[in-house]
Amino acid sequence: MKTAVLAYSGGLDTSCMIGWLKEDYGYDEVVAVLVDVGQDANFEPAFARGRAAGADDVVLVDRKEEFADEQVAKTLIANALYENKYPLVSALSRPVIAEAVAEIALGLDAEAVVHGCTGKGNDQVRFELAFKAKYPGVKVIAPLRDNVWTRDAEIAYAESRGIPVEAKQDSPFSIDDNLFGRACEAGILEDPWNAPPEAAYAMTGNPANAPAPDEIVIGFEQGLPVSLDGEELPLWQLILQLNELAGPYGIGRIDMIENRSVGIKSREVYEVPAAISLITSHQALEDLILTKAEAIAKRELEPKWAKLVYDGFWFHPVREAYDAFFAKTQELVTGEVRLRLQASMPAVAGSRSEFALYSESLASYATGETFPHRAAAGLIAITALETELVAARERKTAAV
Secondary structure (H helix, E strand, O other): OOEEEEEOOOOHHHHHHHHHHHHOOOOOEEEEEEEEOOOOOOHHHHHHHHHHOOOOEEEEEEOHHHHHHHHHHHHHHOOOOEOOOEOOHHHHHHHHHHHHHHHHHHHHOOOEEEOOOOOOOOHHHHHHHHHHHHOOOOEEEOHHHHOOOOHHHHHHHHHHOOOOOOOOOOOOOEEEEEOOEEEEEOHHHHOOOOOOOHHHOOOOOOHHHOOOOEEEEEEEEOOEEEEEOOEEOOHHHHHHHHHHHHHHHOOOEEEEEEEOOOOOEEEEEEEOHHHHHHHHHHHHHHHHHOOHHHHHHHHHHHHHHHHHHHOOOOOOHHHHHHHHHHHHHOOOOOEEEEEEEOOOOOEEEEEEOOOOOOOHHHHOOOOOOOOOHHHHHHHHHHHOHHHHHHHHHHHHHHHO
C-alpha cells in the first residue's frame, strides 16, 4: 500500500489534492496533517472537508508553544528582519509544519510527503528543504507545481466529488497567518502603485484612528520577553496579548517590495504588532547591556541569520552556529523596557537593567561626573598616528 502524507491547510487547494493523490498519482492512502501554529482558524470545517475529500485520516498537531519557544524565540533574540523590514512570519512556520508532517510520514513509513505550494513562491523551498532534513530520501510531491489549476476548475472538481466548498465570495487576497503575525498578498496589491486598502488588514487598526498613547513594561530574561506589565506569561501568550495591545495603533503594518528566493520581486503586506514591539524593545535593552564589540558583531550577523531563514535553511548547521553566538551575547540581557504605544511605531520610553554598562557618572556633564578627560588627549594622539602618516605621504607624493 502506497501512503502519502499531506501538509493540509483545509482550503480548496489541499482538499482537492487528496483526490488528485489517489486518482492521478496512484496513492492508496492519504493522511492529511493540520498543524496549529496559532493561526486564526476553525479546524472543524477542515476536518469535515478532508474526510469528504477522501482522506484516510485527518490529524491535528498542536505546535503553538513549540513554535513560540523555538522559532519565534530565536527570531526575537536575533532581531531578525529580512531586508531590514520583515520579521519572517511565514518563513518561521514552514519548518514547524514540515517537521510535523515528516514525523508522521516517518511513523507511517510513507513513500511521499506533499505540499500545496506553486512554483513561484518561497514556501516550496522552505517545505522541501525541511522535508529533506527531517526525512532524507522521501519523495516530495507538489501537485500545484506539476499542474496549474484554475480556481473554477478546482471548485468544479470539488463539487463533482462531494467536497464541501464554502459558498461565499473569495477574498481578493492570499492570506497566511500564525501567532507571530499575518501576511497578505495578491489582488490589488500586485500593482505596487496601489496603496493597500483597509480591507487588506485584520490584526491592526488604521494609525489615523489610533487610541491615545499608552505605556507598557516588557520584562526580559536572557534576551527573551517573559512578562508584560509585571505579569509573567509563556511566550506564545505574551505575543498574542501584545498583538491585541499594539494592533489598534497600527503598529507593525509593513508594505514592502520583497526579493523572493526564486529570483522575482513580490509586493507583500504584513501585520506584526507584537513582533515589531518586541524587537524594538529587545534592541534597546541590548544597547544598554552589550559591549560595543558584541553589539557590532551581532548587528553584522543578524541580517545574515534573517536571510538564511527566509531562504529556507532553518535546519542548516550555520543557523545553529549563529544561534550559539547570539545565545552567548544574551546571558546578561535581563531587564525591563518601558514601551510607548502610539500611532504607527512604538517608541522606547525607558530601559533598565542591573547588568547595564551605561554609567551615569561617566556620561553626565553635571557636577560629580567621573570621566577621565585628560586621558582623552593620549587616545587621540595614538589614534591619529596613521592619519598623520597618510597626510604626510600625500604631501610628499603631491610635491613630486
